Amino acid sequence: MANDNKNEIPDVLKDLQDLTTSPAEKELSQDEAREFYKLTFPEHTVDTLVDVMNKLNDKLGEDEFLRQLQTVGSYTELVKRMWDAHTDQAVYIREALERIKDTTKVGDSFSFTPSEDDPDKQPFELKSKLVRLDKSLKGADLDGHQAKMMILAANRNIKKIYLYNSGFSIVLRAPSMLEVNLVYNRISENMDTYGRMLGAVFYLYSDFKHKELIWDFMSTLIIGSNLNKWDKGNRLRDNVSLADYQSIMLSICSLMYKSGYEFTHVCANEACKQVTTEVIDLDLLQLTDFSKIPYEILGKLAANKAINPDDVRSYKKTINVDRELTIDRYRVYRKVPSISEYISSGRDFNEELFMQIQDISNPKIIDEYLIYNYSYLFESWISHIEYLDENGEVSFRVTDREAVTLLLNEFQKSDFHEAFVKKMTEYIQDNTVTNIGYLATPCPTCGVMPTNVVNGFVPLDIQKAFFSILVMQLIQKN
Numbered sequence: 292m293a294n295d296n297k298n299e300i301p302d303v304l305k306d307l308q309d310l311t312t313s314p315a316e317k318e319l320s321q322d323e324a325r326e327f328y329k330l331t332f333p334e335h336t337v338d339t340l341v342d343v344m345n346k347l348n349d350k351l352g353e354d355e356f357l358r359q360l361q362t363v364g365s366y367t368e369l370v371k372r373m374w375d376a377h378t379d380q381a382v383y384i385r386e387a388l389e390r391i392k393d394t395t396k397v398g399d400s401f402s403f404t405p406s407e408d409d410p411d412k413q414p415f416e417l418k419s420k421l422v423r424l425d426k427s428l429k430g431a432d433l434d435g436h437q438a439k440m441m442i443l444a445a446n447r448n449i450k451k452i453y454l455y456n457s458g459f460s461i462v463l464r465a466p467s468m469l470e471v472n473l474v475y476n477r478i479s480e481n482m483d484t485y486g487r488m489l490g491a492v493f494y495l496y497s498d499f500k501h502k503e504l505i506w507d508f509m510s511t512l513i514i515g516s517n518l519n520k521w522d523k524g525n526r527l528r529d530n531v532s533l534a535d536y537q538s539i540m541l542s543i544c545s546l547m548y549k550s551g552y553e554f555t556h557v558c559a560n561e562a563c564k565q566v567t568t569e570v571i572d573l574d575l576l577q578l579t580d581f582s583k584i585p586y587e588i589l590g591k592l593a594a595n596k597a598i599n600p601d602d603v604r605s606y607k608k609t610i611n612v613d614r615e616l617t618i619d620r621y622r623v624y625r626k627v628p629s630i631s632e633y634i635s636s637g638r639d640f641n642e643e644l645f646m647q648i649q650d651i652s653n654p655k656i657i658d659e660y661l662i663y664n665y666s667y668l669f670e671s672w673i674s675h676i677e678y679l680d681e682n683g684e685v686s687f688r689v690t691d692r693e694a695v696t697l698l699l700n701e702f703q704k705s706d707f708h709e710a711f712v713k714k715m716t717e718y719i720q721d722n723t724v725t726n727i728g729y730l731a732t733p734c735p736t737c738g739v740m741p742t743n744v745v746n747g748f749v750p751l752d753i754q755k756a757f758f759s760i761l762v763m764q765l766i767q768k769n
């Protein structure tokens with residue numbers, strides 16, 4: 292999952308590292324902040340961007356290059372921001388998009404009209420939509436819950452979305468300013484405390500922690516679902532697939548910015564240097580691969596009938612491919628984890644991390660721990676493992692979570708470890724029906740196409756963007 296390319300700091304920034312503090316860490320004026328929290332897609336490859344930065348450095352001279360790097364909205368700063376958008380997750384999505392076989396079936400909505408050959412079939416449409424005001428209730432006396440729903444609907448603050456990786460739909464409401472403020476504080480507190488403690492390897496730790504914090508936030512915004520008893524106990528997070536986490540986050544962001552969010556496109560052709568601002572409807576960034584879900588199953592999703600956990604299990608089985616992986620003497624049975632499974636696996640990982648690392652101030656020890664426990668990242672993606680004897684018969688079976696973890700540690704020491712990581716990564720990518728990205732367009736001035744495009748799309752790490760999106764709302768309302 293590591294992005295080796297990105298970990299290479301470009302030469303031009305290497306010597307200047309201590310000077311290139313992000314402008315976000317300085318005090319920003321209101322206007323600068325508004326500019327800084329616009330989003331950029333990683334539209335160009337790391338190689339292209341490093342090349343542009345080197346050329347700018349040569350042309351401008353080191354002092355001027357540095358000054359521009361710290362000037363919000365300058366061409367140099369925007370190029371650096373685009374470079375920052377190349378997160379591990381963005382690389383991951385890029386690889387997933389590369390593996391899509393038929394891109395004509397990828398989009399934000401699906402509609403089916405029966406042809407003359409199959410007149411028995413019913414037309415249907417799948418699209419996340421804002422919930423409209425219920426006209427039948429006009430003039431009626433409403434109770435508290437109904438009244439709240441009506442007020443939210445009247446302000447276009449409720450939306451129904453389909454969870455294509457889980458097999459049911461949910462109704463979301465927009466967060467209040469207080470809630471936005473609260474989740475922003477919790478995330479930044481977490482980044483401050485653990486960012487300092489864990490330094491460069493913070494990402495692995497924080498991804499578990501952030502997903503947990505953000506899920507708490509997201510789940511309070513879910514106000515309805517066709518999953519039976521969705522509001523009882525942990526039923527929702529036990530059934531929502533981890534693969535739907537990004538879609539839910541994107542939909543919340545789109546409810547926060549109903550008229551779209553501002554993105555900056557930066558042309559990497561130094562002869563052009565065009566910077567374009569575009570307001571994008573965030574719903575359009577959902578790239579669902581509808582070819583991965585059989586037509587009948589899509590029809591059932593659209594029918595919106597009540598769903599039980601058993602239905603969710605069979606839905607997930609239908610859309611999951613290549614569950615069995617035989618590697619060396621092991622047969623690994625894979626699955627896509629629920630939010631609950633992922634959170635509990637993350638808690639175990641982080642608990643173990645803090646227990647093992649006696650000297651938290653020593654980055655080398657933390658680094659080593661994470662290197663030796665890298666395989667652990669796949670723990671929640673595995674249901675059980677079988678050990679095969681020389682005849683290929685099952686010798687024993689490991690289902691206990693702790694035992695699976697022990698086996699994963701053994702894998703890490705083996706010579707098939709690299710192959711195992713590759714196979715697991717491909718499994719995760721192939722079993723994610725939805726990704727977040729943008730349909731690339733050429734520069735409106737010089738016509739040059741972005742270089743980081745696969746199958747027409749540029750990936751977007753919505754979890755990284757989420758932080759900017761929260762800050763922007765807090766600035767705008769102040």
Ligand SMILES: [Zn+2]
Nearest residue numbers: 558563734737
């Ligand atoms: Zn251009």
